[in-house]
Amino acid sequence: MNRQEKAQIIEQLHKKAARASIAVVTDFKGLTVEEITQLRAKCYEVGVDYQVVKNTLARLALKDTDHGELSEHLKENCAIALGYDDPVALAKTLAEFDRTNKKFALRFGSLEGDFLDSDGVKELAKMPSKPELLSSVLGTMQAVPRNFVCLFANIERKFLYALTAIKEQKEAA
Known part of the structure; x- marks a missing residue:
């Protein structure tokens, strides 16, 4: 060389x-x-x-x-x-x-x-590799709004159950 x-x-x-x-x-x-x-x-x-x-x-x-x-x-x-x-x-x-x-x-x-x-x-x-780390960060970032939406959906659902129970109670009376 x-x-x-x-x-x-x-x-x-x-x-x-x-x-x-x-x-x-x-x-x-x-x-x-x-x-x-x-x-x-x-x-x-x-x-x-x-x-x-x-x-x-x-x-x-x-x-x-x-x-x-x-x-x-x-x-x-x-x-x-x-x-x-x-x-x-x-x-x-x-x-x-x-x-x-x-x-x-x-x-x-x-x-x-x-x-x-x-x-x-x-x-x-x-x-973990870079794509694995990015996917876990993305999953964590998506978890906060998803949990927030689920929380409010549960509140609405419980309110709806309460209204349904009142309706059924009044219909039975």
């Missing part, structure tokens, strides 16, 4: 890292090409870039981004997964692959500039 190709890789990775809300470094030692291809396909489905890159290039690319602190910890073979919209989706995808494949390992990550160890990434994977 010549200097120009390296500079291009650094520039592309720097642009991706600057946009990413989460970056996770993984160990892929011992994985076959087919297994890495499966992982990349799963990552692609959730909008994640998974890239194997040399540590020196990654250090230069991550500099001056929110994920710059990761460059201190880059050692041995590693790959970087970058997520843009939903950090939980990235964490769930990698944690699921980690559970199913013994050779794969989550090392550490960075969520909007905060360092996460492997346990932190796994805890993030346990959280």
Whole structure:
């Protein structure tokens, strides 16, 4: 690889890292090409870039981004997964692959500039995803007016029952 190709890789990775809300470094030692291809396909489905890159290039690319602190910890073979919209989706995808494949390992990550160890990434994977959180917020927001309407409907219903009972009582007399 010549200097120009390296500079291009650094520039592309720097642009991706600057946009990413989460970056996770993984160990892929011992994985076959087919297994890495499966992982990349799963990552692609959730909008994640998974890239194997040399540590020196990654250090230069991550500099001056929110994920710059990761460059201190880059050692041995590693790959970087970058997520843009939903950090939980990235964490769930990698944690699921980690559970199913013994050779794969989550090392550490960075969520909007905060360092996460492997346990932190796994805890993030346990959280509900962004659509699930939005649906629960929406459900909570809809519950207040629905309960308000039900409350007044019950008052009217009880008033109607009282009037019906008075009518029946007068008709019986």
